[in-house]
Amino acid sequence: MPLIIITGIPCxxxxxxxxxxxxxxxxxxxKNVKIINEIDVVTKAGFDKNAFYAExxxxxxxxxxxxxxxxxxxxxxxxxxxxxxEDELKFDExxxxxxxxxAPKPNLSTQCPPLSSxxxxxxxxxxxxxxxxxxxxxxxxxxxxxxxxxxxxxTVQNPCTAAQLMRLRRQFLTYSKMQQIEINQIASLFVQYLxxxx
Numbered sequence: 639m640p641l642i643i644i645t646g647i648p649c650x651x652x653x654x655x656x657x658x659x660x661x662x663x664x665x666x667x668x669k670n671v672k673i674i675n676e677i678d679v680v681t682k683a684g685f686d687k688n689a690f691y692a693e694x695x696x697x698x699x700x701x702x703x704x705x706x707x708x709x710x711x712x713x714x715x716x717x718x719x720x721x722x723x724e725d726e727l728k729f730d731e732x733x734x735x736x737x738x739x740x741a742p743k744p745n746l747s748t749q750c751p752p753l754s755s756x757x758x759x760x761x762x763x764x765x766x767x768x769x770x771x772x773x774x775x776x777x778x779x780x781x782x783x784x785x786x787x788x789x790x791x792x793t794v795q796n797p798c799t800a801a802q803l804m805r806l807r808r809q810f811l812t813y814s815k816m817q818q819i820e821i822n823q824i825a826s827l828f829v830q831y832l833x834x835x836x
Contacts (some may be wrong), residue, residue, distance in 0.1 A: 640736040640737065642659065642732070642736070644656055644659075645707075645708060646705075647702055647705050648702070650723070651723050653675075655721065655727065656673060656675075658727055659671075659727065659729075659732070660673060662727075662729045662733075663733075666729070667733055707720075708720075713742070717735040717739075719731070719732060719735075758818060758821070759815065761821050761824065762811060762814055762815070762824055763811070765821075765824045765825050765828070766807050766810060766811060766824065766825075766828050767807075768787075768789070768825075769787055769790070769792075769825055769828055769829060769832075770803055770804070770807055772787045772788055773787075773794055773803060773832075774800060774803070776794075777800075783795075783796070787825070787829065790825045790826070790829075792825060792826055792829040793829070794829055794832060794833065795833045796833070798832070798835075803832070806831065806832055806835050807828075810827075810828055810831050814827075
């Protein structure tokens with residue numbers, strides 16, 4: 639569903655332009671239109687609209703000074719139709735920009751994050767700690783070269799010191815929190831990380 643955001647300083651004609659656009663899209667283009675205004679947002683957020691506006695009126699001058707006009711150079715402000723009070727709305731251009739243009743390429747802000755386990759952080763912590771404990775146990779037994787991690791059938795080539803191991807685990811946890819991986823791959827990727835880093 640397309641979204642039109644109308645912005646401007648107080649008393650600049652936003653409500654009038656909203657009504658004109660609504661009439662065009664309903665009557666001429668046959669589209670459904672839902673208008674969400676300040677009052678809807680304020681009341682749905684649980685504020686008393688009268689108290690909100692009583693406090694807000696004193697802030698109007700601050701809003702005027704802080705207002706930043708949209709910039710068509712910014713992707714998030716595009717397409718931009720800047721209209722002054724005496725200008726006619728370009729209804730057909732607005733319609734084409736909403737319904738007849740190719741959608742922009744998806745990026746991190748528009749893509750859905752991959753579904754992950756609700757226990758991802760717990761599993762990540764538990765599995766990496768099991769691998770670390772197995773390495774430390776092997777070192778206590780005097781095994782300093784290649785050995786297998788019990789339960790995972792993975793080989794650690796060059797175990798490092800306990801301090802290095804903890805530092806590498808923290809780095810791996812930080813990376814894995816940002817780039818979630820499959821639960822069944824955590825142990826193997828952690829061991830690969832250790833083998834390449836030590």
